[in-house]
Structure formats: structure tokens, C-alpha cells
Amino acid sequence: MDYYCSTCEKLVAEEVCSTCGLPTKPAAESAQARRSTPEPEPAGGTRRESTAASTSGSSGAGGTASRTAPPSEPAAATVGRKLDGEKELESYLKSGYEVFLITGIGGAGKTELLATFRQDGYLRRFIKRGGMVMPTRQGAVDCHPVSVGDRKVLFADASGETFRLLYPQMRDTRELTQADIGFLGLIGKGLRGIVLLIELERLWGERQRLEDPANEQQVEILSWILALLRWLTFDGKYVSGPIRFQDQVDGSVRRMKKRLQIPVQILFSKADQLVDFTVPQRLQSAGRLRKGQPEERRLYPPGEDPFFFAYHRLSDLFAAVRNHADHFRFDFVHSLITDPGSGTVSDSHSCGATLAIQWLLDPCWQSRWPILPTRRWLQVQRFLDRAVGRGQRWRRLPDPVEVKS
Amino acid sequence: MSWEAKRPSNPLFKLLPWALALAAFLGTVLLFRTSRPQAEVIGALLGSAEPVPSLVTGAVEKSWMDGQFPEEERYLLAPPGPPPCPWGVEGVEPARAKGVQEAIEMGPGGIPRLRELHQQNSGWLTGLALGRLWIDQNELTKAEGLYETLLTRRTNREKIELAQLAVRENRPLTGPATPDLTAMIYLLQASGYVQILNNRSGDKIWWTLRSPLACGKVIYARENQSLIDKVVEEGYDLSLPPPGCVAAEWPSISSFDLYNNLIVAYLRTRGLHDSPENRKREFVRGYKDPPDKNPLFTILQKEMAEIDQNPEGESWVWAISNAERLLRDRLRARADGYPKSARLGLTVASLMESAVERTPPEALPALLRQERELLRIARTERDEVGPAQYAAFDRGLARLLVVTASRDGREADLDEQIAASLSPEQGSAIALVRLAQSRRKDPAVWAALALEGPDQEVVEKLGKRIEAWRAASRSDLAAAVARLGIGEDKVTQRRLLDTADAILELRDTVPPELSALRDQVGISWRIWSLLRSRIGAWLFAAGIAFVAWLLGVWLALQLRLRKELFTSFYRSEVEQRLRELP
Numbered sequence: 001m002d003y004y005c006s007t008c009e010k011l012v013a014e015e016v017c018s019t020c021g022l023p024t025k026p027a028a029e030s031a032q033a034r035r036s037t038p039e040p041e042p043a044g045g046t047r048r049e050s051t052a053a054s055t056s057g058s059s060g061a062g063g064t065a066s067r068t069a070p071p072s073e074p075a076a077a078t079v080g081r082k083l084d085g086e087k088e089l090e091s092y093l094k095s096g097y098e099v100f101l102i103t104g105i106g107g108a109g110k111t112e113l114l115a116t117f118r119q120d121g122y123l124r125r126f127i128k129r130g131g132m133v134m135p136t137r138q139g140a141v142d143c144h145p146v147s148v149g150d151r152k153v154l155f156a157d158a159s160g161e162t163f164r165l166l167y168p169q170m171r172d173t174r175e176l177t178q179a180d181i182g183f184l185g186l187i188g189k190g191l192r193g194i195v196l197l198i199e200l201e202r203l204w205g206e207r208q209r210l211e212d213p214a215n216e217q218q219v220e221i222l223s224w225i226l227a228l229l230r231w232l233t234f235d236g237k238y239v240s241g242p243i244r245f246q247d248q249v250d251g252s253v254r255r256m257k258k259r260l261q262i263p264v265q266i267l268f269s270k271a272d273q274l275v276d277f278t279v280p281q282r283l284q285s286a287g288r289l290r291k292g293q294p295e296e297r298r299l300y301p302p303g304e305d306p307f308f309f310a311y312h313r314l315s316d317l318f319a320a321v322r323n324h325a326d327h328f329r330f331d332f333v334h335s336l337i338t339d340p341g342s343g344t345v346s347d348s349h350s351c352g353a354t355l356a357i358q359w360l361l362d363p364c365w366q367s368r369w370p371i372l373p374t375r376r377w378l379q380v381q382r383f384l385d386r387a388v389g390r391g392q393r394w395r396r397l398p399d400p401v402e403v404k405s
Numbered sequence: 406m407s408w409e410a411k412r413p414s415n416p417l418f419k420l421l422p423w424a425l426a427l428a429a430f431l432g433t434v435l436l437f438r439t440s441r442p443q444a445e446v447i448g449a450l451l452g453s454a455e456p457v458p459s460l461v462t463g464a465v466e467k468s469w470m471d472g473q474f475p476e477e478e479r480y481l482l483a484p485p486g487p488p489p490c491p492w493g494v495e496g497v498e499p500a501r502a503k504g505v506q507e508a509i510e511m512g513p514g515g516i517p518r519l520r521e522l523h524q525q526n527s528g529w530l531t532g533l534a535l536g537r538l539w540i541d542q543n544e545l546t547k548a549e550g551l552y553e554t555l556l557t558r559r560t561n562r563e564k565i566e567l568a569q570l571a572v573r574e575n576r577p578l579t580g581p582a583t584p585d586l587t588a589m590i591y592l593l594q595a596s597g598y599v600q601i602l603n604n605r606s607g608d609k610i611w612w613t614l615r616s617p618l619a620c621g622k623v624i625y626a627r628e629n630q631s632l633i634d635k636v637v638e639e640g641y642d643l644s645l646p647p648p649g650c651v652a653a654e655w656p657s658i659s660s661f662d663l664y665n666n667l668i669v670a671y672l673r674t675r676g677l678h679d680s681p682e683n684r685k686r687e688f689v690r691g692y693k694d695p696p697d698k699n700p701l702f703t704i705l706q707k708e709m710a711e712i713d714q715n716p717e718g719e720s721w722v723w724a725i726s727n728a729e730r731l732l733r734d735r736l737r738a739r740a741d742g743y744p745k746s747a748r749l750g751l752t753v754a755s756l757m758e759s760a761v762e763r764t765p766p767e768a769l770p771a772l773l774r775q776e777r778e779l780l781r782i783a784r785t786e787r788d789e790v791g792p793a794q795y796a797a798f799d800r801g802l803a804r805l806l807v808v809t810a811s812r813d814g815r816e817a818d819l820d821e822q823i824a825a826s827l828s829p830e831q832g833s834a835i836a837l838v839r840l841a842q843s844r845r846k847d848p849a850v851w852a853a854l855a856l857e858g859p860d861q862e863v864v865e866k867l868g869k870r871i872e873a874w875r876a877a878s879r880s881d882l883a884a885a886v887a888r889l890g891i892g893e894d895k896v897t898q899r900r901l902l903d904t905a906d907a908i909l910e911l912r913d914t915v916p917p918e919l920s921a922l923r924d925q926v927g928i929s930w931r932i933w934s935l936l937r938s939r940i941g942a943w944l945f946a947a948g949i950a951f952v953a954w955l956l957g958v959w960l961a962l963q964l965r966l967r968k969e970l971f972t973s974f975y976r977s978e979v980e981q982r983l984r985e986l987p
Contacts, residue, residue, distance in 0.1 A: 271975060301975060302973075302975060302976050302979040302980075303976065304973065304976075305971065305973060306973050306975065307970060307971055327966075329969060329970050331973060331974050331975050332973065332975035333975060334975075349982060350978075351975055351978040351979050351982060352973075352974050352975035352978050352979075353978075354974075354978065355974035355977060355978060356974050359969055359974070364962055364966070369958075369959055369962060370959075371962070371963065371966065372963050372966075374970060377963075377966075377967045377970060378970075381967070381971070401976075403976060403979055403980055403983070404980055404983075
């Protein structure tokens with residue numbers, strides 16, 4: 001049987017494309033889809049085309065070597081219809097599973113992060129190729145049940161493209177409707193925690209920005225997803241009329257006083273690639289470099305304080321998370337390290353993933369103990385830091401500390 | 406993976422044991438600060454001139470004797486009266502009278518002769534004499550059959566029913582002649598006696614026991630020269646010599662014996678369930694006496710309301726009802742005083758004793774007063790019981806004397822005669838109670854035993870009973886101290902309340918006197934007292950420990966989350982990973 005890779009636009013012999021490493025579809029099915037689906041228009045003046053070509057050797061999701069985002073599937077093909085796996089998700093919800101959503105744009109490393117999470121249980125076996133897991137199929141949401149003590153935990157891993165297309169500015173065919181966020185509504189019924197994955201290299205890298213506009217809009221996309229989840233949790237009522245859906249959601253969330261009371265973990269993925277990455281000192285807004293600003297600071301993820309890093313360098317993301325959630329934290333993470341030259345996995349150990357997800361699964365979030373919102377602790381900490389002469393770290397990003405071996 | 410990452414722990418968790426230790430220390434300090442009052446202080450407060458009433462301790466001491474004094478021995482049945490005097494009975498042929506008299510004088514040997522004479526005309530004269538001899542020979546079944554035959558004879562039945570009609574219609578002058586009624590009373594009393602001993606139940610026994618009372622009323626009215634339309638109250642005092650005998654020469658059956666046997670029959674009966682109409686007719690009264698004047702009336706009202714919840718106790722309520730009518734008519738309606746009858750006194754006193762724990766508090770002092778008075782009369786009138794029943798009477802009396810002495814805080818006064826009637830087991834049980842009573846005579850000594858610990862002799866003799874006795878003693882001492890505060894000024898009341906509260910331990914019964922005093926001093930002082938009491942100290946310490954633990958856990962959780970907010974897990978895992986590398 002022949003297979004068709006929609007990314008490389010060629011026929012291949014296997015279920016996985018040997019060029020881009022992404023799953024393929026049977027050729028007959030793909031041919032029919034190609035005939036019936038109109039070609040997508042370029043978004044924002046940039047041609048939305050397959051960006052399969054890797055820049056410095058291909059890598060698995062969340063891996064070391066920089067890997068470009070997977071190609072964007074036509075909006076009509078993925079949004080507005082049920083995702084593959086929604087029925088499975090529903091059955092898990094009926095069984096009382098606690099759902100943890102992992103979100104980020106395609107290629108940010110969501111699936112790889114899950115695959116490296118060390119936890120006794122029964123995470124679904126991940127298909128690996130060259131030591132790296134296969135990314136989630138487009139238009140699908142994968143369910144990964146885990147046993148955490150006597151708790152029934154489910155990680156929902158949707159394809160990055162699904163999340164990307166929820167952001168109105170990333171859509172080029174039609175307006176966002178309530179039907180488009182059906183799977184988020186479903187997840188929201190049992191949602192107990194969120195992981196937001198951001199790939200900083202693609203956020204700030206000039207080349208990546210040109211390759212796909214979604215790269216530089218990661219903060220906006222994730223902020224919007226948080227807003228949608230907050231709206232679904234505390235409102236969820238859309239009145240059809242002249243006001244667009246996204247405007248109604250935006251207005252409702254602005255008026256909303258309640259915040260998401262579930263833990264939100266923001267992870268900067270592929271941290272191993274960020275060593276010596278130049279940190280823009282000032283940012284125009286979240287994710288965008290102020291032009292002409294000298295690059296004065298180099299990043300050293302193991303020595304950085306992730307909270308202050310987000311506070312100073314990703315202030316829009318920080319503000320969005322603080323506005324939408326009561327409990328949150330930031331951290332770096334990498335799932336594996338590959339050799340830049342050969343692209344093979346040189347170290348399969350992850351760093352940051354285990355503890356970050358343990359924090360997310362902490363029973364205290366489900367307990368009846370009243371927990372102080374993170375923003376309150378920040379106020380207290382800021383006051384204490386001023387009192388003990390450590391207020392400097394709130395004014396400029398602290399220098400990285402040395403990592404002890 | 407060969408290594409496991411660990412989230413940073415919070416040092417505050419290590420402080421939790423210290424927080425709990427601090428709370429325990431604080432509780433201990435409070436406990437010592439609120440130490441118990443000294444026994445001398447309580448002794449001085451209560452004084453030694455008056456005995457300290459002790460309901461709870463009395464109940465505990467009573468329970469030590471329960472096993473040695475069976476229920477049946479707590480009451481005394483009046484035996485059948487003496488045999489008739491044949492020569493004095495009108496209409497009896499001299500030869501027959503001579504034969505009966507000779508047979509009676511022969512004792513058990515005269516039974517065949519009496520049977521022979523009885524078969525000739527089956528009259529009550531031979532029946533009474535024969536039945537009495539059979540009872541003396543413990544031939545109860547034969548005696549019961551004989552009496553039943555006599556009572557079902559039409560002539561005898563008519564006499565009884567006419568007497569009942571005369572009473573119902575309040576016309577005592579009508580009805581059969583007094584000698585006939587006397588014979589019927591003797592016949593019915595003897596029949597009732599054997600039916601009780603044979604544990605009979607049903608309507609027949611109640612008819613047998615109630616009917617002689619009606620017959621006696623008619624005679625009583627005639628002897629008191631009442632005219633027609635005279636209502637004869639219950640509790641009338643009538644002494645009847647045997648048929649044909651002269652009153653002064655012969656021991657008699659009294660109306661109190663009839664009442665006694667009726668009440669004893671109710672107390673010995675199990676499973677009596679009468680119709681609601683009959684119950685209403687018996688229990689509902691047309692008057693409303695205060696509890697301090699007629700305690701049995703108060704008990705009756707309470708039990709009547711609860712009779713459906715306790716159907717097994719219905720016969721006991723009937724006994725209470727009959728005793729109430731009798732005593733009320735004696736004490737309130739006619740002011741004749743308590744019935745001068747040893748058996749009835751013992752039976753009603755025993756009935757009252759069984760009612761103590763079910764008596765409303767407002768009626769209890771009057772009930773105990775009446776019980777003491779009945780026992781006094783029973784002891785005074787002991788001679789009327791007769792040698793055959795002295796021992797049984799003394800045993801029942803001894804128990805009640807000891808029980809009432811325990812409750813009054815006195816040492817029981819038992820003479821040698823009474824002590825000699827007791828079995829060795831009964832004597833041992835009473836000796837234990839008297840030992841406890843002797844230690845309670847002086848309130849200071851009693852308080853020392855209750856609060857500080859008993860002496861060696863008490864420990865050895867009371868054994869496992871000691872802790873329950875000490876707990877009861879604390880409750881009674883607290884009640885006695887609380888009683889001193891009733892009617893005093895607020896300052897004195899608060900001082901006494903603190904002392905009384907300090908006497909009690911956590912599981913001790915709180916006496917009603919203490920509750921009443923608490924109500925008088927107000928809720929704010931009660932809360933303050935509770936906080937300063939031993940119980941309060943423990944509660945306070947436990948509360949502090951619990952709150953400290955809750956706060957500690959909560960704070961530790963918050964601080965852990967705060968620390969994790971400013972911690973890089975990525976760095977932690979990198980460092981751990983680097984340590985793992987060769």
C-alpha cells in the first residue's frame with residue numbers, strides 16, 4: 001500500500017514519512033481529501049506552506065535539535081468537526097478521570113514531554129522513531145491514562161495545530177465558532193490542571209518567525225486558550241448575534257472576577273537548546289523583540305530563575321497567566337538531547353519534566369485546604385524582598401547561578 | 406530511569422512535633438493550675454453534723470446487693486387467715502361443728518376427717534378448714550381446686566356479687582349478712598394466696614384478689630354505722646376474726662393484708678396487658694396532687710404516658726396505681742396516717758424503692774420520705790407478721806434499711822435479730838455496703854477517698870467495685886456542694902460551682918443539683934468555669950494541639966508551594982543528573 005505525506009507532498013512507502021518523520025495517510029484517502037479540500041490561503045502575507053525542512057538536523061518533538069513546526073492543516077479540515085479521540089475522552093470522563101491538558105503549538109514538545117514523564121502507571125506506548133516519539137496526529141486528541149496512587153488521571157494531548165487554529169488571527173477561512181472549541185468544552189468538564197508549553201527559540205528566533213507566524217504568536221495563542229478555558233469554566237454561554245464569538249468571550253472574560261483555580265504549569269521546552277541563546281533585554285510585547293535593542297544577556301537555563309525570567313522577559317505571558325489563573329509556576333524543561341550534527345538521540349534523559357508534572361499532580365490542588373493564590377504570594381514575596389534588600393531581582397533579571405554537579 | 410527526582414521538602418514539617426509538644430506542655434500546666442480542691446475543704450464546706458444525701462452512691466451500693474436478694478423475696482404475702490370457729494357459726498349442727506373442731510385441732514392428721522365432712526355438704530366451713538390444712542402441708546394445687554369449687558358455687562358467688570353491687574351503687578347496707586361476707590373474704594383471700602403462689606394469671610386471679618376488698622368495704626361501712634349512699638374510700642382499716650370466732654381472742658385478717666396481696670400479685674405478674682378502657686378506668690384520676698404531697702400520683706402520670714413504650718411494665722404501673730389510691734385516701738382524704746401494717750409497709754416501701762430511678766426529680770424527696778416512714782412502721786409492727794414469716798420479713802426489711810441508709814448518707818442500723826435472718830451471702834453483701842457507709846459518715850474522709858484514693862481495707866474489700874463507687878461518690882459530693890449554693894448570692898454560687906466542677910472527672914455523672922446551679926450562675930460564667938476546669942484544661946490543650954497541627958500543616962503546605970514557585974525544577978534535575986553521571 002502506498003502512503004501520502006501531506007507535509008512533503010509526496011508518496012512514500014511507510015506509515016511514517018522518511019523525510020519529515022511525520023505520520024502519513026493511505027494514498028487513496030489522501031487523494032480524495034486533496035480533491036475535496038481547497039488550498040489554504042497564505043496567512044498574514046506569509047505563505048503557509050509545509051516547513052518540513054529542518055534547520056539543524058531533524059528532531060523529535062521536544063527534542064534537542066531544533067525542529068520546525070509541523071505544517072498547518074487547512075482549517076476546515078480540523079476545526080469545527082469532532083477530533084479523533086473525543087469519544088475515548090468522553091468515556092474516560094464518564095469514568096471519573098481527572099483531566100490534565102497539555103497545550104502548545106505544534107512541535108513544542110507536548111508528546112515528548114508526556115513520553116518522558118516517569119510515573120508508575122500505564123501511559124500509552126508511544127511510537128518512537130530514532131529515539132523520538134511520533135507527534136500527535138493532526139486533528140486528533142490522544143488520551144494517556146495514568147495511575148497516580150488511587151487517582152485516575154488522564155493527560156489529554158491534542159495536536160498543536162488544533163490549538164493554533166483556535167486563535168482567531170491564525171484562521172483564514174471563517175470565523176471561530178463555539179463548535180470549534182467543542183473539544184475544549186469536553187476537556188473542561190474534568191479539567192484539573194494545564195501545562196502550557198512554549199518553545200523560546202521559535203518565539204524569538206528571527207528565522208523561525210518568518211517560517212510560521214504562529215511561532216512568534218505562541219504567547220497570544222496560549223493566552224487565548226487560557227481565556228477560552230476560563231470562559232468555559234465560569235460562563236460558557238454564547239448568545240448568537242452581531243457580536244462575534246471571540247469578542248463575546250473576550251468581553252466576558254474581561255468582566256470575570258473568578259480565575260481558574262486549577263494549577264497551571266508554564267514550561268519553556270527544549271531548554272537544552274537555549275544555552276547561550278541571546279535573551280532580548282526589552283520586549284515590545286509578549287514574544288516580539290523591540291527592534292534595534294542591543295542583545296546584552298545570554299540565557300543559561302539551568303542557572304536561571306524561571307519565575308523571574310518569565311516576569312522580566314515574558315511579561316505579557318506572565319500577565320496573562322496571572323489574570324487567568326490562581327495557581328501557576330514557570331520552569332524550563334527538555335525531554336531529550338540529540339546530537340546537532342547527526343540528529344540522533346545522545347541522551348534520552350529528560351530534565352524538569354518529572355518534577356513539573358508531579359507539581360501539577362500534587363493532591364493539595366484537589367484537597368479542601370484553602371490555598372493562597374500565587375499572586376498573593378508574589379505580593380508578600382515582593383514586600384519581603386524589599387525589606388531584606390533583595391528588591392533588585394524585581395527590577396532586572398537576575399544573573400544565572402552556577403549549577404553544582 | 407535509574408534515579409528519581411524529588412521535590413524540595415519543607416523544613417516546617419519538622420516543626421510540627423515541636424508545636425504539638427508545646428501544646429501538650431501548655432495543657433499540662435493548665436491541668437496543674439486547675440488542680441482539685443482538697444478533701445478538707447470539701448469536708449469543711451459540707452460539715453459533719455448532717456449526713457450527705459447520696460443518690461448516685463446509694464444506687465451503686467444497692468447494686469452490690471441485688472444479686473443476693475431475689476425479686477420474690479422483696480415482698481411478703483399475707484398468708485390465709487386462721488381456720489374458722491365452728492361453734493360460733495350460725496346454723497351449723499352441733500355434731501358437725503364438733504367434728505370439724507376436732508379435725509382442726511388434729512392438725513394434718515385431721516385432713517381425712519375434714520375431707521369426709523366436706524364431702525357431706527361441701528360448705529365453706531369445712532372448705533376453709535381443709536384448705537388451710539392443705540396449705541400448711543404445701544398441697545397448694547389441692548387447696549386451689551377446693552377454693553375454686555367453693556367460689557363457683559352459686560350461693561357463694563351470689564353473696565360476693567351482691568357485695569360488689571352494693572359498693573358500686575354506694576349502698577353498703579344492702580347485700581349479704583356480715584358473717585357471710587366474712588366467710589367469703591376468708592375464702593377469697595386464701596384462694597388468692599394460693600393462686601399467687603401457683604403463678605396464676607388472667608381475669609380470675611384479679612377477680613379473686615379484688616372481690617374481698619369490696620366485701621370488706623360493705624362490712625366497714627356497717628361497722629362504722631354509715632347509712633346508705635356512703636362512699637367507702639380505699640385504704641380502710643378493717644380487722645376481721647375468722648368466721649365464728651370472737652375478735653379479741655383470735656388473730657385476724659386485716660384489710661391491709663388484702664391490699665398487700667393485690668399489690669404483691671401485680672408485682673409478681675409478668676406480661677399483663679389490659680384493655681385501654683380498663684387502664685383508663687384504673688389510672689385516670691379526678692384530682693391533681695402536687696409532687697411533694699403525692700409522689701406516687703406524679704409517677705403514675707409519667708408511667709401512664711409511657712406505658713405503650715414499656716408494655717412489659719404494665720403490671721408494675723397497676724401496682725403503683727393501687728398503692729397510690731390506698732396511700733392518698735389514708736394520708737390526704739382521711740388523714741388517718743400510714744397504714745399500720747408490717748407487710749403492707751414493707752411491700753409498698755419496696756415498691757417505692759423500685760420506683761426511685763423512674764421518679765421525676767420534683768417528686769423524689771417526697772417519695773423517699775414516704776418510703777422511710779413506711780419502713781419505720783413496718784419495723785414497729787413486725788410482731789403482727791408472725792413467727793413463720795419473721796425471717797423472710799427481716800431479710801426484706803434489712804435490704805431496704807441498708808438501701809435507704811446508703812441514700813441518706815447514714816450507716817444502716819440493723820439489730821441482731823435482723824442480722825441473724827440473713828444468709829451468709831446476704832450478710833457479706835450488706836457488710837460491704839456498711840463498710841462503704843462507714844467511710845462516708847465524715848464528708849472529709851469520704852472526699853479523701855473519692856478524690857485522692859481509698860485506703861487499703863476499702864481497696865481489698867470492694868475490689869473491682871471501687872472505681873464505680875468513687876465515681877458515684879464524686880457525683881454525690883459535687884451535688885452536695887452544689888446544693889449549698891442554691892439561694893446564695895452570685896459570688897458564693899460561683900465559688901461553689903467552681904468547687905463542685907473541680908470534684909468531677911470527665912466521665913462522672915453530672916448531678917441535677919450541679920446543672921441547676923450552672924443555670925443560675927449564667928452561661929458566661931459556665932464557659933469561663935469550663936475553661937478553668939480539669940475537663941476544660943484537657944479540652945483546651947487538645948484544641949490548641951489540633952489547631953496548631955492544622956495551622957502547621959496548612960502553613961507548611963503554603964510555604965512549600967511558595968518555595969516551588971521560586972525554585973527551578975529544571976536546575977534540580979540537572980544537578981541530580983550531573984551527580985549521577987560517572
